[in-house]
Amino acid sequence: MINETVGIIGGTGWLGGSIAKAVLAKGLLSAANLVISNRSGNHPLAQQGACLVADNQDLVDRSDVVIIAVRPEHFASLNINATGKIVISLMAGIGAQTIAAQTSAAAVVRAMPNAAVEIGQSFTPWYCFAEVAATTKSLVQRLFECVGTAAEVQQEDFIDYLSALSGTGPAFPALLMTTLANQAMAAGIPCDIAQLAAKNVVVSSSQLLASHDAQHMIDALVAYRGVTAAALQAMIDGHFEEQVGRALQAGAAVARQGLQT
Structure with missing residues (x-):
């Protein structure tokens, strides 16, 4: 189990929700250390003890690690300040440098799971932008192993190619x-x-x-x-x-x- 608090923007969608359920089911994270955002203010994960918030900045403020699991076209309107935080993006086509510039994150990771997260069989390649601590890399690997297998890649362009390969899922x-x-x-x-x-x-x-x-x-x-x-x-x-x-x-x-x- 990890001690960090993880927030998932889009944590009630099919992708973010599957990851949220998996990290709890696999015991990687306690429900008290999971924050998810939902505009309606109501979701079954809250009944398990997860913190449910309606405001994305509130989620960021409560979290050490922020997972962005929204459609790429919605990223520009997020307007979050993640200074000092680790941001993990699950968005296709939005570069790490762009994410770092818009969020002011201390570290940015791009990852590309696929629809098999629903059955714990996704392959998730991930890429670290700039220097990222070994402890952060270990956290990322363990997180995505909750929904299948995962591997770090050394070039960001590989994420874009793999978006069309493993990212297409079924x-x-x-x-x-x-x-x-x-x-x-x-x-x-x-x-x-x-x-x-x-x-x-x-x-x-x-x-x-x-x-x-x-x-x-x-x-x-x-x-x-x-x-x-x-x-x-x-x-x-x-x-x-x-x-x-x-x-x-x-x-x-x-x-x-x-x-x-």
């Missing part, structure tokens, strides 16, 4: 699952069977990758020269990897564009 698997089901239905497979088959591929069968090397699995299946090999080879011949690369670059470009505004 978007790519969802697209693959939908595409597989649609193609099966186009081939005459009944809708319910098509959806079950596609879900098994994306959700169930992919769990094998937790204990198997992905490239070794691909190589073994291609070497077998069977049905799977034919399907994989068609995707390779269709420049599947290049298409994924273009998709990631397109997403990263949007994040970087936001970074520059």
